[in-house]
Structure formats: structure tokens, C-alpha cells
Amino acid sequence: MPRELHDGFGRGINYLRISVTDKCNFRCVYCMPEEGVAMRAHDELLSAEEIAHFVRLVAPEGITRVRLTGGEPLVSHRIVPLIEEIRAIDGIEDISLTTNGALLPRLAPALREAGLDRVNISLDTLNADRFTQITRLGRVEQALAGIDAALEYGFEPVKVNTVVVRRMDQDVLELAKLSLERPVHVRFIEYMPIGSSATSPHCGAGTSGCSGSTLNPELWDASDVVPSDELRELISSQARAMGIGALAPVDESAPYGAGPARYWAFPNAAGTVGFISAMSNHFCSACNRLRLTADGQLRPCLFSDAEYNVRDALRTGDDEAVVALYRTAIAHKPQQHDHIDGTQRFMSQIGG
Ligand code: SAM
Ligand code: SF4
Numbered sequence: 001m002p003r004e005l006h007d008g009f010g011r012g013i014n015y016l017r018i019s020v021t022d023k024c025n026f027r028c029v030y031c032m033p034e035e036g037v038a039m040r041a042h043d044e045l046l047s048a049e050e051i052a053h054f055v056r057l058v059a060p061e062g063i064t065r066v067r068l069t070g071g072e073p074l075v076s077h078r079i080v081p082l083i084e085e086i087r088a089i090d091g092i093e094d095i096s097l098t099t100n101g102a103l104l105p106r107l108a109p110a111l112r113e114a115g116l117d118r119v120n121i122s123l124d125t126l127n128a129d130r131f132t133q134i135t136r137l138g139r140v141e142q143a144l145a146g147i148d149a150a151l152e153y154g155f156e157p158v159k160v161n162t163v164v165v166r167r168m169d170q171d172v173l174e175l176a177k178l179s180l181e182r183p184v185h186v187r188f189i190e191y192m193p194i195g196s197s198a199t200s201p202h203c204g205a206g207t208s209g210c211s212g213s214t215l216n217p218e219l220w221d222a223s224d225v226v227p228s229d230e231l232r233e234l235i236s237s238q239a240r241a242m243g244i245g246a247l248a249p250v251d252e253s254a255p256y257g258a259g260p261a262r263y264w265a266f267p268n269a270a271g272t273v274g275f276i277s278a279m280s281n282h283f284c285s286a287c288n289r290l291r292l293t294a295d296g297q298l299r300p301c302l303f304s305d306a307e308y309n310v311r312d313a314l315r316t317g318d319d320e321a322v323v324a325l326y327r328t329a330i331a332h333k334p335q336q337h338d339h340i341d342g343t344q345r346f347m348s349q350i351g352g
Contacts, residue, residue, distance in 0.1 A: 004062030007300075007333040015289040016058065017067045018051060020079060022294050022349050024072040026100050027136040028124070029215040030165055030191060031347045034136060046296045048078035050314050052085035054292065057322050059091035067096045071294065071348045074103035080110045087115030096120065098161070101146020102138060108149040119150045120159040120187075126174045134168060151182060159185045159274075164231060166191075166224045167215060172231060173238040179271030180244070187261050187274035188231055193220035194302070195346030217346060228275035232264065235273065239266060247273055260286070284336035290329060293349060298326065300333035305344050 004012040022037055022045075046054075055066060066086055073079055074097075086095055094117055101121040104111075111119075123143045124134050131140035150158045162175050172188065179186050195217040215224075236246040247264035250272050260283040261274035277283070291299040296311025308329040313322045 005327065005330050007330050009285075009333070009335050011285075011287060011333070012062065013288055013290060013330050013333070014062050015065045015067070016055065016063045016292060017069055017289055018055075018292045019070050019294045019349070020048075020051065020068050020073045020082065021045070021071040021076045023075050024070060024100075024348055025075055025102055026072065026138045028122075028163075029134055029136065030163055030168075030217055031195070032217065033346075037346055037349055040295055044295045044311075046292075046294065046311055046314070048082040048085065050296070050311070051082060051292070052089070054310060054314060054322065055086050055092065056089050057319055058326050059089050061323065061326060064091060065094040065096070066092055067098060069098040072100055072103075073097055074099050074107055080107070080114045083111060083114035083116050094118075098122070099146065100135070100138065100143060101150075102142040104146035105149040108153040108155075112153045112155070116155070118157060118159075119155045120161050121146050121150060122161045122163075123147070123175065124162050124168065125170045127171055130168070130170070147178075147182075147184065151184070157185055158183070159187055161187055161189060163189045163191055164226045165215060166226050167221075173235055173242075176235050176239070176247075176266075176273045177244070179273055180266060180269045182270050184271040185261075185263065185274055186271065187276055188228065189276040190228060190279040191220070191225050192278050192302075192347075194343050195349075225279050227280040228262075228277040229280070232273075232275055282336060284334075287333075290326075290333075293345070298329045300329050301337060303337040303343060304334055306332065306334075 004014050006012050022040060024032065027034055027036060055063065068079065068083070083095060086092055095115060096118045097111070097116055098120045099122070101123070104119070104121070121143060125131050126140060128140045131138060131143070147158065147160065160178060162170070164170060164172065176186055178184055232247060240246050245267040247266060250263040250265050261276045263272045263274045265272045291302065292310070293299065296309065296314065297307035298310050299307050308325045310322055310325050313325050
């Protein structure tokens, strides 16, 4: 049984989110600039072997759960062998992946065979034109086919992630209704200021480029956040009006994977509807995670730009130095992020 390390505030750290690539086949308006993010030189990025070696070193330190993300993790050619390697590591109990779903129909059998346990698929609208506006490069059928493939190949549970941005005017009830017939868990996430660097002006009176239909992750605007409570009321009242019935809270012990979402469900639904209140109700006190960026920087907090360079330590071949850095990162995990000033990196570069 690995001993779980605790940070300075008593939180046990057992969850590692790994960005396997900065690259993406979509360009979601709230996540990336239209031109994409600057490409990093190949040797700046961790290889699959380096990522797996890092997981091997931190599993005995208490990491039991690994999520692979990006960028889009399925554009990486090494994703299947990487999952195989991580699956073989003692102590890793749960491997999950966050994806836009587009490549899932093709890759689902190999991912399952490699040992992937479960997937989260991002889907922000069911409207075909809006989907292409939001993702710039995607088609809604791709994400829907990804959800079908996830169910068909037995990933469990299948979660759908929807980032809600007021200006995007999304069909939230239609999305929530995906949980009626199928065992999917649709989670609505509050829009966060990621990639809006501390030196950029956030939107406010007189800031240009903030209004209008085009979002820019570098100009995050607080008025675009739809608080979870407001959204839940809206979905519930629309559902009642349609005769579906209101959302009711789901037993907290329901097995959906530990995380910050709070789950609700329509009467007799096969799945659930979750809310992740990243902005209106910080869940820092229960934060059990660290992030590893594609270029090998360990981040103790999504919102803090403090990073620990494990890539260089890995490349010296000094395993003890890598573990020491890992422990230092945990020791310096901030208690909370009170004042959100944005981050230097975009979400696709941190690993959402
Ligand atoms: N490409 C994959 C995908 O879209 O699922 C994985 C990476 S993506 C960065 C991970 C998650 O972060 C997605 O669910 C995405 O919607 C979410 N995300 C990106 N930018 C965000 C923001 N500013 N606020 C909240 N969530 C965001
Ligand atoms: Fe790509 Fe995911 Fe960001 Fe969309 S949210 S641009 S799919 S990394």
C-alpha cells in the first residue's frame, strides 16, 4: 500500500493529471487563440518513456490515479503505448483520459485493450453550427460518435464536460437531457481565467475586445461565468416546464470518481447532471491533485504559475532528485487561490 503524501495543509495527494501534448485538432474559443499555441521544440517535451518513468517514481509516493489530458491526448501517436506502460505500474488503480472525442471512434478499442478505465468527453453544445463556431475546427457528430464509442467499448463511467460561458448562449437543457436515456454524466463547468496572464487586463469597463460574439481566452470576463446554482435552477425549471421533472441531488456516495463535481439527476434518468463550481465555490480544501505539463513542469495548482522542472531532473537520470522535486512541489502546494489573476499558460498547455 503506497503511503500518500500530505501537503502543508493536510491534503493527501493521490491524483496526477498529465498533459501528454500541447497540440490539438480543435481550437475552442475559450481555450486557445485561433492560431493555436506556440509549438515547442520536440526535445522540450517529455517522451512517453519519461512520462511513464515519472509515474513509476511517484506511485510509491502515493499516486494511485492518473488522468491523461492535453491539448488533445488522442492526437499523440504514443498514447496507446503510454497507457500500456502506466497500466503495468504497481499502485496505479485508475487511468482516465479527457478528450474532445473526435478520434475516439477510431482509437477506443486500442485504448481499452491498453488498460484505459474511463473517459471524459468535452461537448459544449448539440447545435451543429454553434459547435463548429465554438471549436473552430470540429463537427458535433465527431463528439457524439466519441460518446457512442465510449459507451460501446465499456468505459465506465462516461462523463461529458461542458464549459458554460454566458456569451456562448448554450443549449444547456438539451445537453443535460443526454443523461435521460444513457448512463452518461453531464457536468457543467464554470468558465475559468486560464491563459489570461496576470499582466493582461481582464475585461472591465473600457477594455476593448471583450464584448461581441468572439471570445478570447486572453481577455477573460467575469460576467461570462454562469454560477452553478443559477444554471441548475435554469435547467431544472426548463425541465419542469417540459414535463421531464426537476433535478434532485444524487447520493454523495455514488461511484462517479472522487472529484469536485456535485451530482443531480432527473427522475428515472439513466445518468446524472453534475456541476463544477470552479469559480463560485472553490474546492481547494479537498484538492488532491498535481499537474504535469507536456514540457515536464510539475504544477501544484492550476491557478498558480509556480512550477517544478522535473524534465531536467528526469534527464539527469537521478531518480532521487526527481522524487525530491515531487515532494517539494507537494510541500509548496498553495492552500487556495483567492485572487484569480489568470495564468501564463493556456488550458491546453497545462492540462485541464
Ligand atoms: N482536448 C481535451 C478536451 O477538450 O477534453 C482535453 C484538454 S481540455 C484543456 C480539458 C478540459 O478543459 C475540457 O473539458 C475543456 O472544456 C476545459 N477547459 C478549457 N478551457 C477552459 C476554461 N477557460 N475554463 C474551464 N474549462 C476549460
Ligand atoms: Fe483542444 Fe480541448 Fe482546448 Fe478544445 S478544450 S481547444 S479540444 S485542448
